[in-house]
Amino acid sequence: xxxxxxxxxxxxxxxxxxxxxxxxxxxxxxxxxxxxxxxxxxxxxxxxxxxxxxxxxxxxxxxxxxxxxxxxxxxxxxxxxxxxxxxxxxxxxxxxxxxxxxxxxxxxxxxxxxxxxxxxxxxxxxxxxxxxxxxxxxxxxxxxxxxxxxxxxxxxxxxxxxxxxxxxxxxxxxxxxxxxxxxxxxxxxxxxxxxxxxxxxxxxxxxxxxxxxxxxxxxxxxxxxxxxxxxxxxxxx
Numbered sequence: 700x701x702x703x704x705x706x707x708x709x710x711x712x713x714x715x716x717x718x719x720x721x722x723x724x725x726x727x728x729x730x731x732x733x734x735x736x737x738x739x740x741x742x743x744x745x746x747x748x749x750x751x752x753x754x755x756x757x758x759x760x761x762x763x764x765x766x767x768x769x770x771x772x773x774x775x776x777x778x779x780x781x782x783x784x785x786x787x788x789x790x791x792x793x794x795x796x797x798x799x800x801x802x803x804x805x806x807x808x809x810x811x812x813x814x815x816x817x818x819x820x821x822x823x824x825x826x827x828x829x830x831x832x833x834x835x836x837x838x839x840x841x842x843x844x845x846x847x848x849x850x851x852x853x854x855x856x857x858x859x860x861x862x863x864x865x866x867x868x869x870x871x872x873x874x875x876x877x878x879x880x881x882x883x884x885x886x887x888x889x890x891x892x893x894x895x896x897x898x899x900x901x902x903x904x905x906x907x908x909x910x911x912x913x914x915x916x917x918x919x920x921x922x923x924x925x926x927x928x929x930x931x932x933x934x935x936x
Contacts, residue, residue, distance in 0.1 A: 700785060701891075702807040702884045704730050709808030710861075711748075711799035712738030714824040715817025721861040722814040726874070730808055732776070734796035738815070739771050740826050746785070748799040749777045761826040776802055778918070780905030788918040789892045791852040794845060800858055801849065805891070807881040810857045812872055818842035818864040843867055853890075855882060894922045896931035904930075 708729040710722060714737025722731070722742060731744040735751060736758050738744050753768045760766050768775065768782060776798075777783040778790065790798045796816055803811045815825065819835050819842065822828030834842070846868045850858065857879070859872035894917050902909045902925060909915050914934065917925060925931040 700802075700806055701887050702881075704803075705807030705809075705881050707806075707808050708810055708812065709803035709806065710812045710814050711796060711803060711816070712741070712744065713796045713813070713815035713817065714738065714740075714826070715815040715819070715863065716822045716825045716828060717817050717861075717863050718815025718825045721863075724861055724872075725812055725814065729812070730803065730806070732799040732802055733773070734799050736768060736771060737824055737826070739773055741815075744773055746802070747771070747773045747775045748795050748802055749775050749779070749782060750790075750793050750795045750798055752779055753782060759827070786916065788894060788916050788921075792845060792849055797845060797849045800856075801853070804853055804856045804858075804882070805887055807887070809878045809881040810859045810872065810876070812859055812861050813865045813869065814861045816846075816860075816863060816865045820864055839864060857881070894919065895934045896922065896925060897934055898931050900930050902930040 708726040710725045710729050710731050712718060712722060712731060712733045718741050731742055732746045732748050733739050733744040735749055740761050757765045774784040775782050776785040778787055780786060791801055800811050818839055823830040823832050823835060846865055850868055858869045860866040860869045861872050896915055896917055898909045898911050898913045898915060904921060
């Protein structure tokens, strides 16, 4: 997925009350990544970013239906093999909204726009303002500090805010702004921490086994198990 959408605008969609208004101001043709299921309740998205385990969780659709993640029919980007259509082994921060912005950077999108990232101010979700979430119990400064961590990890990423609290961390989006070319593939590769292995014995990892000869990207924990049990051999970076 590295650089596959180089130069295309992208939107990381949170679920806050501002989402419908903000995403409507995104450039036409922008790539849309929903943080968990929420953005899919507003627009037809290109991907779902899911750091949380949503494989079996019942999701309450705004139209009253109870659905599962797979019912939404959107490819899922995740570090959880049980739900991942696009798997990643490591990311800079464990937060679906922030990882959505990170994934847009990996794909080469420019600008990367933040929509509906309200940090639980003014209600939980646009489709259920009174929903219970762990984020409700955290102060605004906690959420903003996590966004600052992402900013510091990707200092040249063209991330812009479409409004709300994230304007305290990133510049506001200006449609007239001219953005430089996205980070080239080599720069993105250098920032990614990846373990690539060759399977040497049938390896029952995740929802399906990997067969001898397959080249697989694995997490640190999977790598340790694979090497110890001789399931795989490491391929040098």
